[in-house]
Amino acid sequence: MSKEIWQPGIASCFSQSAGVWNRRVSDGSRSGTARCAAPRGQTGPARENGLRTGGKRMRTKRELIDRARELGFCDIGFATAEPFDSQLEILRERREAYAWTEAAGLDLTAGADPRTILPEAKSLIVLLESYLDEAYPHALEGHFGRCYLDDDRVTKDGMSKRLARFRAFLREDGIASKAPFHLPQRLAAARAGVGDFGKNNFLYARRAAGRSSWVLPLVLVADRAFDPDPPTVSVGCPDWCRNACIAACPTGAIRGPNRLDPRRCISYLTYYGEGLTPRELREPMGLWVYGCDRCQNVCPRNIPWMARERHVNARVAARADAFDLSRLLAMDKAYFLARVWPHMFYMSERDLWRWHMNTARAMGNSRDDRYVGDLTAALAGNADARVRAMAAWAMGRIGGDPARQTLEGHLSREDGLVAEEVRLALAATRD
Ligand code: SF4
Numbered sequence: 001m002s003k004e005i006w007q008p009g010i011a012s013c014f015s016q017s018a019g020v021w022n023r024r025v026s027d028g029s030r031s032g033t034a035r036c037a038a039p040r041g042q043t044g045p046a047r048e049n050g051l052r053t054g055g056k057r058m059r060t061k062r063e064l065i066d067r068a069r070e071l072g073f074c075d076i077g078f079a080t081a082e083p084f085d086s087q088l089e090i091l092r093e094r095r096e097a098y099a100w101t102e103a104a105g106l107d108l109t110a111g112a113d114p115r116t117i118l119p120e121a122k123s124l125i126v127l128l129e130s131y132l133d134e135a136y137p138h139a140l141e142g143h144f145g146r147c148y149l150d151d152d153r154v155t156k157d158g159m160s161k162r163l164a165r166f167r168a169f170l171r172e173d174g175i176a177s178k179a180p181f182h183l184p185q186r187l188a189a190a191r192a193g194v195g196d197f198g199k200n201n202f203l204y205a206r207r208a209a210g211r212s213s214w215v216l217p218l219v220l221v222a223d224r225a226f227d228p229d230p231p232t233v234s235v236g237c238p239d240w241c242r243n244a245c246i247a248a249c250p251t252g253a254i255r256g257p258n259r260l261d262p263r264r265c266i267s268y269l270t271y272y273g274e275g276l277t278p279r280e281l282r283e284p285m286g287l288w289v290y291g292c293d294r295c296q297n298v299c300p301r302n303i304p305w306m307a308r309e310r311h312v313n314a315r316v317a318a319r320a321d322a323f324d325l326s327r328l329l330a331m332d333k334a335y336f337l338a339r340v341w342p343h344m345f346y347m348s349e350r351d352l353w354r355w356h357m358n359t360a361r362a363m364g365n366s367r368d369d370r371y372v373g374d375l376t377a378a379l380a381g382n383a384d385a386r387v388r389a390m391a392a393w394a395m396g397r398i399g400g401d402p403a404r405q406t407l408e409g410h411l412s413r414e415d416g417l418v419a420e421e422v423r424l425a426l427a428a429t430r431d
């Protein structure tokens with residue numbers, strides 16, 4: 001995976017916002033205050049309005065804004081490129097909770113200083129992409145985080161093209177830019193005034209996408225200074241919301257307002273969880289196979305946008321069958337690489353077992369006996385004990401005679417971890 005790639009999922013969900021916003025703006029933004037309701041600061045004299053050597057006029061901030069809009073981005077903001085000191089402080093404080101990021105190849109400490117990304121960095125340009133302008137097939141929304149459903153970071157046939165065009169527009173004017181994957185994207189977006197935070201740590205658009213959280217900030221580090229916009233590093237939740245997101249988080253990952261334990265978040269667990277999912281998390285993880293939208297689904301700040309009529313995204317609808325649970329449980333490496341990985345790529349083919357395990361767990365939590373045949377095949381034929389163990393658990397959860405007969409048949413054939421799960425599952429079917 002290219003290093004020059006934004007990372008809306010893991011980095012933004014677990015690291016880029018968690019707790020960082022709730023500091024005073026000590027991270028290089030212009031103002032020391034919290035929420036700024038001022039109109040977008042894009043009308044003041046832009047610093048770049050001078051003349052380049054040779055007399056050619058440099059592009060103005062207004063022209064960049066217009067180009068971003070032409071390219072379909074729902075908003076754009078500008079910020080200074082000072083280090084994100086508050087992010088560094090959080091990373092130091094929560095070293096243990098974020099230790100996994102190093103193993104995952106995310107150097108968040110380096111990402112907190114834009115000058116490690118581009119030594120001549122002068123500004124951050126934040127483009128905002130709305131990813132819920134179109135609806136997704138209902139069956140997919142129940143199992144996959146929406147931000148992954150039309151993710152073209154591998155296929156590069158959608159938003160990536162528009163981002164490339166915007167960067168080419170900058171380049172034509174002599175502006176070098178980088179699109180880093182490990183910079184605190186949401187915090188940068190709030191510094192640039194395009195959104196504020198919910199207590200669930202997500203960024204909420206300030207003037208686009210119905211002010212919802214269904215947006216991705218795409219941050220460019222640029223080597224030209226622009227007038228920064230008033231920052232909006234603050235929490236925008238209404239007083240009357242009784243922390244619906246915290247109450248709704250099934251795994252207790254949101255420990256309190258803006259305090260996330262990334263290791264308990266379903267998104268993390270589905271693509272980075274080690275080993276067989278602990279028993280106490282299996283049922284709370286529900287039907288999610290990859291990612292989780294629950295704390296956004298329940299949020300009243302998102303309801304108006306979600307209530308709008310919208311057409312179904314045809315690109316996603318066309319490939320929905322490839323993500324059918326039965327197909328995912330049975331998929332081999334060739335299928336994974338051709339049909340799944342180009343769209344959901346946080347796990348490589350080496351982690352195929354985790355895809356199978358997640359799918360088996362989701363089938364079990366569906367309590368739908370049409371999956372007993374798929375689970376029986378996995379229990380009999382999957383080479384990975386973690387998958388067979390989860391298939392046994394899932395059959396115990398679904399219950400019924402066919403599931404019980406399969407489990408009884410495997411009692412003497414398995415040993416160790418799987419045998420234990422088969423025994424427990426059989427007991428569950430008798431409850
Ligand atoms: S609701 Fe889901 S995405 Fe939100 S914090 Fe909890 S587990 Fe993570």
Ligand code: SF4
Nearest residue numbers: 198199237241245299
């Ligand atoms: S559910 Fe309530 S507390 Fe949580 S982000 Fe939404 S408005 Fe804020």
